[in-house]
Amino acid sequence: MQEWEEERLETDGRRMMSGKSQEKSREKKVNGTFRILSAIGILLVVAGHADFHIFDMGGLFPYYSFHVAVFLFISGYFYDEAAEQRIGAYVKKKVCRLLLPYFIWNLFYGLFAAVLHGVGFTIGQGIGFRTLFLEPFLGGHQFGWNFPAWFVPALFLIEVLNICMRKVLGWLHLKKEWLILFFCLCAGMLTVWFAIGGHVWGNYKFPGRILFMMPCYQMGCFYKKHLEKYDTLPDGIYFAGLLVLQLLVVFSCGGLAYSTVWCTGFANGPVVPYLTTATGIAFWLRIAKRLEPSLENLPGLEWIGGNTYAVMMHHILGFFMVKGILCGIGSVTPWFQDFDKAAFLNDIGYIYVPGGVEAFKWVYIAAGIGVPLLIRMGTGRVLRRISEYLAGIKGI
Numbered sequence: 113m114q115e116w117e118e119e120r121l122e123t124d125g126r127r128m129m130s131g132k133s134q135e136k137s138r139e140k141k142v143n144g145t146f147r148i149l150s151a152i153g154i155l156l157v158v159a160g161h162a163d164f165h166i167f168d169m170g171g172l173f174p175y176y177s178f179h180v181a182v183f184l185f186i187s188g189y190f191y192d193e194a195a196e197q198r199i200g201a202y203v204k205k206k207v208c209r210l211l212l213p214y215f216i217w218n219l220f221y222g223l224f225a226a227v228l229h230g231v232g233f234t235i236g237q238g239i240g241f242r243t244l245f246l247e248p249f250l251g252g253h254q255f256g257w258n259f260p261a262w263f264v265p266a267l268f269l270i271e272v273l274n275i276c277m278r279k280v281l282g283w284l285h286l287k288k289e290w291l292i293l294f295f296c297l298c299a300g301m302l303t304v305w306f307a308i309g310g311h312v313w314g315n316y317k318f319p320g321r322i323l324f325m326m327p328c329y330q331m332g333c334f335y336k337k338h339l340e341k342y343d344t345l346p347d348g349i350y351f352a353g354l355l356v357l358q359l360l361v362v363f364s365c366g367g368l369a370y371s372t373v374w375c376t377g378f379a380n381g382p383v384v385p386y387l388t389t390a391t392g393i394a395f396w397l398r399i400a401k402r403l404e405p406s407l408e409n410l411p412g413l414e415w416i417g418g419n420t421y422a423v424m425m426h427h428i429l430g431f432f433m434v435k436g437i438l439c440g441i442g443s444v445t446p447w448f449q450d451f452d453k454a455a456f457l458n459d460i461g462y463i464y465v466p467g468g469v470e471a472f473k474w475v476y477i478a479a480g481i482g483v484p485l486l487i488r489m490g491t492g493r494v495l496r497r498i499s500e501y502l503a504g505i506k507g508i
Contacts (some may be wrong), residue, residue, distance in 0.1 A: 144407045144414075146186055148400040151417035153182035157260060158427045158480040163463055164473040172358055176369035176377075177385070178392025180263065181328035183420070185393050187267060188274075188332025196279050203272055210268045214261060217425055218248060221258040234458045250318050252373065256460045257432065261425045262373050269322055270329050289337050293330045300327040301382035307375045308382075320375040328389055350398055358391050416481060422488040423481060428460065430483035431476050435464055 159167055160175040168174050195202040222243060225236030236255040237243050247254035249269070252262020281287040303323040306312050312320040335343075345353075361384065362368065368388050370377035378385060407414055416423065435456055442448035448466055455462040465472050 144404045145397075145400050146189065147414055147417035148403050148407065148410075149182065149397055149417070150186055150420050151413045152396050152400060153179060153186070154416060154420040154423045155477070155481070156182070157424065158477055159473075161260065161428065161461070162431065162473050162476040162480065163461075164470070164477065166473075172355070172362060173388075173392050173395055174369045176371070177388040180325070180372040181331075181389040182393055182396065183263065184267070184270070184325055184328035185332040185335070185389075187271065188329040188334075189336045191271075191274065191329075191333050193278070196275060196282065199275055199279060202275055206268055206271055210264050213421070214248065214264045214425075215244070217258060217261070218244060218255065221255040224257055225255045232457050235460050250315065257428050258425055259460065260428060263424060264421070266321060266325060266373075270326055273322070273326070274329060289330075289334045293327065293334045296327040296330045297386060299323050300325075300386065303375065304378045304382035304385060308378050312375045317373075317375050321373060324375055324385075325372060327386060331390065331393070347398065347402070351395075354391060354395055358388075358395075361387060361391070415485065419485060419488050422484040426484035426487050427480035429487075430479035430481070431463070433483060434476055434479045435462070438464055438466070 156167055156175045156179040159165070160179060165171070165175070219239075222236070222239040225233070226239060228235065236257065237247075243254040248262070248265045252265065253259040278287055278292070281292065300323055303312065303320050307320060307324075365380040365384055367377075367379050368384070370379075370385055403410070403413075438448050439451055439453060439456055442451045448464075451464050452462065456464070463473070463476065
């Protein structure tokens with residue numbers, strides 16, 4: 113967030129307080145808007161993994177054409193240039209907030225996969241140095257059950273590279289947002305071009321993924337600094353223009369979805385992925401702005417938006433619990449006899465829908481959101497108890 117600007121109000125104390133109150137109100141509003149956008153983004157991720165396309169507007173905004181970029185955009189928006197004065201402290205904070213929880217849960221899911229291997233599941237690799245510490249950066253799918261969290265180590269690398277790049281450009285007097293965005297877009301589009309040509313494979317996917325994602329982070333920085341103040345078009349004009357543009361893209365392209373983690377599926381050249389990133393974010397950002405005044409009446413949405421890390425890490429576990437219950441019921445009753453046990457044991461992406469009723473996928477969405485939030489509540493209470501205990505020992 114931007115620091116409050118000091119106003120030169122020498123005598124009018126009440127006016128100063130009023131100005132600060134307005135800034136506080138604006139800060140709360142911005143946080144509310146982006147909290148909702150975060151919630152929308154993680155709902156799209158969960159729905160995408162459940163193969164439930166209820167939120168893609170009839171195929172107009174496919175999840176896999178922008179939904180990963182939403183979180184990069186949000187992270188870029190909240191980047192604080194003041195951190196460049198203390199890079200070491202910034203990196204330490206990111207390690208504590210992003211990597212440390214990731215590696216703890218990575219170990220948990222490695223043990224979880226090992227236990228399930230003992231009862232017939234084949235999902236996930238074995239525990240070792242590579243799967244615990246290297247694969248999270250190279251692919252992130254090592255244990256299967258936490259594969260959506262591949263994004264966390266990638267985001268960490270992007271944030272560290274971003275601050276180091278900006279520090280160097282500052283020394284060279286070249287730290288201009290438009291220039292940073294331009295060169296990152298050039299690098300990202302070049303990566304897409306190489307990927308289309310089949311040159312981003314194996315270990316090359318690791319740098320390719322980072323180069324492809326970096327422009328999405330810079331879009332957030334650029335929007336905050338240069339575009340947000342102009343984002344004032346009336347909703348009618350805004351949505352009409354956006355929908356016309358997106359329809360043109362949909363009709364002229366052979367499918368918009370692509371895989372960010374593997375740098376594959378780019379069917380329409382190097383420009384379209386960033387165009388659909390911009391249009392998808394623009395659409396949902398305006399929706400979030402319009403929902404923001406009702407945030408106090410949407411506590412669940414705010415809670416989801418504030419715990420996207422947990423949902424990203426654990427929603428596949430929620431899916432697993434639903435499938436496990438259905439499998440158990442099918443084993444002792446005449447119901448759900450078309451449940452594919454082989455797929456359940458071997459395919460992390462298997463989604464069983466009783467009777468082929470798509471509406472049942474709402475159960476997966478509910479479990480994919482609810483289970484992680486319950487885990488977050490439980491771990492939060494444990495951490496508070498530990499903190500209180502340590503504080504008590506320190507006070508003795």
